[in-house]
Amino acid sequence: MERPDWAPSGIDLDRxxxxxxxxxxxxxxxxxxxxxxxAERAMQILPELPAxxxxxxxxxxxxxxYLAASGITQFIDLGSGIPTVGxxxxxxxxxxxxxxxxxxxxxxxxxxxxxxxxDGDPLTTVIEADLRxxxxxxxxPELRRLIDLEQPVAVLMVAVLHFVADxxxxxxxxxxxxxxxxxxxxxxxxxxxxxxxxxxxxxMEALYARSPTPLVPRSGEQVAGLLAGLQIVDPGVVHLPSWxxxxxATDGTPASGYATYAAVARV
Amino acid sequence: MTRLGHDPPSAGPRRQAVVAATAxxxxxxxxxxxxxxxxxxxxxxxxxxxxxxxxxxxLSEPFLARPARDVGAALVxxxxxxxxxxxxxxxxxxxRLLRALSIDTEKYRRRLARxxxxxxxxxxxxLRERALSEHEAILRAALRAREDAEQALRASQARFHxxxxxxxxxxxIGDIDGRVLDVNPALTDMLGYSAGELRGQRxxxxxxxxxxxxxWERIASLxxxxxxxxxxxxxxxxxxxxxxxxxxxxxxxxxxxxxxxxLVAMGDDITERRHLQVSLQRQALHDALTRLPNRAQLMAxxxxxxxxxxxxxxVGLCLIDLDGCHAVNxxxxxxxxxxxxxxxxxxxxxxxxxxxxxxxxxxGDEFGVVVTRTTGSTEVIEIAEHxxxxxxxxxxLERHQLSISASIGVTERPVLGTSATDLLTSAAVxxxxxxxxxxxRWQLFEEDRADGQPSRFALSSTMSTAMLYDEFFVVYxxxxxxxxxxxxxxxALVRWHHPQFGVLRPGRFITVADETGLIVPxxxxxxxxxCREAKRWSTRSxxxxxxxxxxxxxxxxxxxxxxxVTRALADSGLPADRLxxxxxxxxxxxxTQEPLDVLRQLRQMGVRIAxxxxxxxxxxxxxxxxxxxxxxxxxxxxxxxxxxxxxxxGEQMVAxxxxxxxxxxxxxTAEGIETARQAQTLRELGCDRAQGHLLSRPGSADRVQNLxxxxxxxxxxxxx
Numbered sequence: 001m002e003r004p005d006w007a008p009s010g011i012d013l014d015r016x017x018x019x020x021x022x023x024x025x026x027x028x029x030x031x032x033x034x035x036x037x038x039a040e041r042a043m044q045i046l047p048e049l050p051a052x053x054x055x056x057x058x059x060x061x062x063x064x065x066y067l068a069a070s071g072i073t074q075f076i077d078l079g080s081g082i083p084t085v086g087x088x089x090x091x092x093x094x095x096x097x098x099x100x101x102x103x104x105x106x107x108x109x110x111x112x113x114x115x116x117x118x119d120g121d122p123l124t125t126v127i128e129a130d131l132r133x134x135x136x137x138x139x140x141p142e143l144r145r146l147i148d149l150e151q152p153v154a155v156l157m158v159a160v161l162h163f164v165a166d167x168x169x170x171x172x173x174x175x176x177x178x179x180x181x182x183x184x185x186x187x188x189x190x191x192x193x194x195x196x197x198x199x200x201x202x203x204m205e206a207l208y209a210r211s212p213t214p215l216v217p218r219s220g221e222q223v224a225g226l227l228a229g230l231q232i233v234d235p236g237v238v239h240l241p242s243w244x245x246x247x248x249a250t251d252g253t254p255a256s257g258y259a260t261y262a263a264v265a266r267v
Numbered sequence: 268m269t270r271l272g273h274d275p276p277s278a279g280p281r282r283q284a285v286v287a288a289t290a291x292x293x294x295x296x297x298x299x300x301x302x303x304x305x306x307x308x309x310x311x312x313x314x315x316x317x318x319x320x321x322x323x324x325x326l327s328e329p330f331l332a333r334p335a336r337d338v339g340a341a342l343v344x345x346x347x348x349x350x351x352x353x354x355x356x357x358x359x360x361x362x363r364l365l366r367a368l369s370i371d372t373e374k375y376r377r378r379l380a381r382x383x384x385x386x387x388x389x390x391x392x393x394l395r396e397r398a399l400s401e402h403e404a405i406l407r408a409a410l411r412a413r414e415d416a417e418q419a420l421r422a423s424q425a426r427f428h429x430x431x432x433x434x435x436x437x438x439x440i441g442d443i444d445g446r447v448l449d450v451n452p453a454l455t456d457m458l459g460y461s462a463g464e465l466r467g468q469r470x471x472x473x474x475x476x477x478x479x480x481x482x483w484e485r486i487a488s489l490x491x492x493x494x495x496x497x498x499x500x501x502x503x504x505x506x507x508x509x510x511x512x513x514x515x516x517x518x519x520x521x522x523x524x525x526x527x528x529x530l531v532a533m534g535d536d537i538t539e540r541r542h543l544q545v546s547l548q549r550q551a552l553h554d555a556l557t558r559l560p561n562r563a564q565l566m567a568x569x570x571x572x573x574x575x576x577x578x579x580x581x582v583g584l585c586l587i588d589l590d591g592c593h594a595v596n597x598x599x600x601x602x603x604x605x606x607x608x609x610x611x612x613x614x615x616x617x618x619x620x621x622x623x624x625x626x627x628x629x630x631g632d633e634f635g636v637v638v639t640r641t642t643g644s645t646e647v648i649e650i651a652e653h654x655x656x657x658x659x660x661x662x663x664l665e666r667h668q669l670s671i672s673a674s675i676g677v678t679e680r681p682v683l684g685t686s687a688t689d690l691l692t693s694a695a696v697x698x699x700x701x702x703x704x705x706x707x708r709w710q711l712f713e714e715d716r717a718d719g720q721p722s723r724f725a726l727s728s729t730m731s732t733a734m735l736y737d738e739f740f741v742v743y744x745x746x747x748x749x750x751x752x753x754x755x756x757x758x759a760l761v762r763w764h765h766p767q768f769g770v771l772r773p774g775r776f777i778t779v780a781d782e783t784g785l786i787v788p789x790x791x792x793x794x795x796x797x798c799r800e801a802k803r804w805s806t807r808s809x810x811x812x813x814x815x816x817x818x819x820x821x822x823x824x825x826x827x828x829x830x831x832v833t834r835a836l837a838d839s840g841l842p843a844d845r846l847x848x849x850x851x852x853x854x855x856x857x858x859t860q861e862p863l864d865v866l867r868q869l870r871q872m873g874v875r876i877a878x879x880x881x882x883x884x885x886x887x888x889x890x891x892x893x894x895x896x897x898x899x900x901x902x903x904x905x906x907x908x909x910x911x912x913x914x915x916x917g918e919q920m921v922a923x924x925x926x927x928x929x930x931x932x933x934x935x936t937a938e939g940i941e942t943a944r945q946a947q948t949l950r951e952l953g954c955d956r957a958q959g960h961l962l963s964r965p966g967s968a969d970r971v972q973n974l975x976x977x978x979x980x981x982x983x984x985x986x987x
Contacts, residue, residue, distance in 0.1 A: 082405070113408035
């Protein structure tokens with residue numbers, strides 16, 4: 001049921017938050033008992049989760065570096081979560097000091113925390129919004145303050161679209177963003193999949209189904225479908241570590257073991 | 268004991284090579300377990316620096332643990348915080364390193380162990396510090412978020428409170444059984460109960476019993492989740508017994524798990540709107556003047572009675588026609604006439620107050636009473652008698668004592684085997700009988716008597732075909748000159764040879780023809796025929812008889828009437844001055860500008876215009892001057908008193924009227940002459956012409972011609 005803007009949601013720290021669970025996978029301490037319990041249960045199903053999340057984080061870094069090198073100076077990070085090492089603005093500003101970054105998340109705790117870290121930085125900001133409402137996000141005055149949609153922009157949907165249910169029409173949502181983006185803009189996505197590991201995928205789905213953010217793993221074909229009509233940058237839709245790696249793999253895990261597709265596409 | 272300045276056992280390039288190899292190995296084992304945002308090359312360089320620091324610390328004289336501690340902290344700062352980091356680090360810096368540096372002695376083994384301990388302690392402290400600060404940060408954010416949420420909640424509650432406390436919308440919050448937990452002032456105002464009185468009650472129990480309907484089923488379906496909310500319009504009974512209309516929206520509030528927890532009812536008092544709606548409905552179904560139901564509602568009630576009838580049900584209908592209303596309108600004006608109607612309606616309605624009875628105003632001065640579920644005709648007759656009795660007492664309006672009487676047609680029968688139309692027709696026929704029998708009577712419809720008696724309905728429904736089948740014909744009543752007994756004209760009178768009812772006089776069907784509009788084609792037909800037949804009349808003298816045709820107002824309103832007359836004259840060849848139209852005094856008095864203009868045009872063409880039935884219509888004599896008249900026809904009733912003489916007052920009145928008419932240059936014709944005495948007196952009083960049974964009954968056109976050529980000796984002492 002729709003909740004009107006003025007009716008607040010409660011803050012319940014006894015329920016896990018996807019942002020804080022992700023932080024825990026990455027070895028952070030920005031989390032509470034419920035988050036850790038959730039993460040531990042997930043890791044019992046898929047012990048590689050921390051490695052997958054590190055690989056995801058590494059992909060984010062490589063993608064941002066690639067885009068910054070291509071001349072992109074505006075970034076919108078949808079589902080930014082808890083800031084941790086290698087934040088988008090750090091990576092982007094390494095390349096171009098004036099790069100502007102807007103973080104977007106619907107988790108009020110993550111947003112407040114991010115805000116306290118970004119405080120005073122004129123080139124970054126964070127807004128509390130639901131990425132499933134593209135208009136609300138794109139018309140947010142705080143976003144408009146930093147982002148000129150007439151110029152190329154990078155919209156990052158990293159490890160977040162698998163939290164958007166089919167009923168919410170993820171392809172439609174992606175299309176709404178795409179329509180608002182100027183030519184030369186890019187879309188970055190990474191998306192969990194159960195391809196090759198259906199049994200674990202099903203158990204993960206069942207676990208997340210009870211959380212506030214149910215998980216919808218999608219096939220490689222479905223993930224490519226989300227980018228239909230866009231020009232997918234080489235090497236295409238691939239497993240996380242295979243997207244433009246900057247060094248040899250540090251362990252022997254095959255790329256498909258990361259259970260996550262990654263891609264960058266150009267509008 | 269160590270010595271300062273003593274060359275370390277391994278120094279220079281070799282040491283650097285050993286440290287670099289160790290750092291490489293170190294990077295390999297820790298990188299995969301942690302996420303440090305740096306490239307493989309940066310990573311190795313970073314770790315080489317740390318490894319150099321550590322080795323330097325082990326070799327320094329005297330041994331310092333502090334740098335090793337800093338290396339532990341630096342690992343955390345560079346995000347080497349994977350769970351395996353410390354164990355793999357300690358495995359990297361073991362005896363193999365000492366051997367590679369050729370210092371695998373007890374002293375250095377102890378130093379390395381202390382350095383590793385310091386590194387682990389530094390690492391642990393830094394990690395603990397980081398965890399605590401991260402945790403503190405996220406906790407602070409969580410508390411802020413919660414505070415924000417609570418503040419928003421408080422603001423939301425304040426808004427809700429404002430809506431609840433001060434809003435115009437009535438709100439009740441109840442448990443899922445509908446028992447009231449809280450109500451707002453708008454609701455207590457609406458129902459007149461205090462909040463305390465309502466708590467624990469079910470608001471739905473205040474719904475008007477007639478409006479409950481399927482309400483409970485709908486509420487159950489709401490609770491079962493079939494609907495998000497339901498809306499309804501219901502009457503509620505107030506504490507003071509009054510009734511208030513509410514438009515209510517009922518919603519179900521669920522808790523976080525989706526379990527129904529509260530019912531919220533929100534309502535508006537729409538009593539005024541409903542009243543407006545009802546009054547609009549009233550306007551459609553009620554007569555504006557008397558506020559009684561109108562014909563449409565009477566018909567609806569009848570239709571209802573027939574639709575919902577069960578075996579054995581009976582139904583009754585009275586049709587009431589008032590006499591004398593026209594006279595009041597004419598003499599005292601519309602206002603008084605209207606007030607009289609209201610007063611009559613008021614008296615009648617007191618006679619029609621039983622269950623299943625309805626009084627309606629169905630026409631100008633016609634009322635109807637429907638009685639459903641009757642037990643027999645007596646019941647309906649009693650109502651008719653009551654109504655007649657109620658009208659006995661004169662009405663006092665504006666210093667006038669007005670008497671009014673009525674005729675009532677009554678019918679009553681079982682519902683099965685009849686229809687609303689049959690019932691209406693029967694009541695109309697009975698009304699005709701009642702009127703025919705004289706005013707102030709009721710008449711019950713009897714099947715046997717009905718055969719052979721035309722009702723208005725029977726006439727109006729057959730009239731149009733009658734035109735096609737040539738059932739109408741025209742007779743002429745001669746008008747003679749009281750001077751010399753010559754036939755100087757004839758009044759054309761239409762007759763209807765009805766296949767069922769025989770020959771009917773105009774009095775029976777002209778009103779019906781006028782009401783249905785058939786008067787227009789019928790009038791045109793009579794006019795054409797009369798002109799054609801009159802054209803054939805001739806006399807020995809130079810003045811052949813004129814033909815006089817009756818005219819109703821309705822005909823004058825017809826757009827092409829003047830044209831019709833012109834054509835009838837042209838087609839027949841009859842000179843305009845041999846055609847006369849008769850319009851009744853009552854019609855002339857009520858005529859608006861338009862028909863008077865028509866009369867003036869006809870007069871200008873040379874057509875004669877006679878005022879018919881003069882003396883019956885409360886004429887304002889001054890009015891005569893304004894009409895384009897050529898003739899005045901005295902009503903039969905006017906000259907009735909002269910039949911047997913010895914009526915000096917009557918004679919004087921007639922004399923005055925004749926004198927007045929002559930002053931206005933009008934010819935005077937007396938109608939209804941039945942005795943020679945009447946004719947004689949009228950001649951003496953100066954009357955010009957006469958018609959009546961004494962002189963000649965209406966006859967064919969040929970008969971007029973015969974009389975015109977060889978007049979009979981009508982008048983005693985007539986010079987003929």
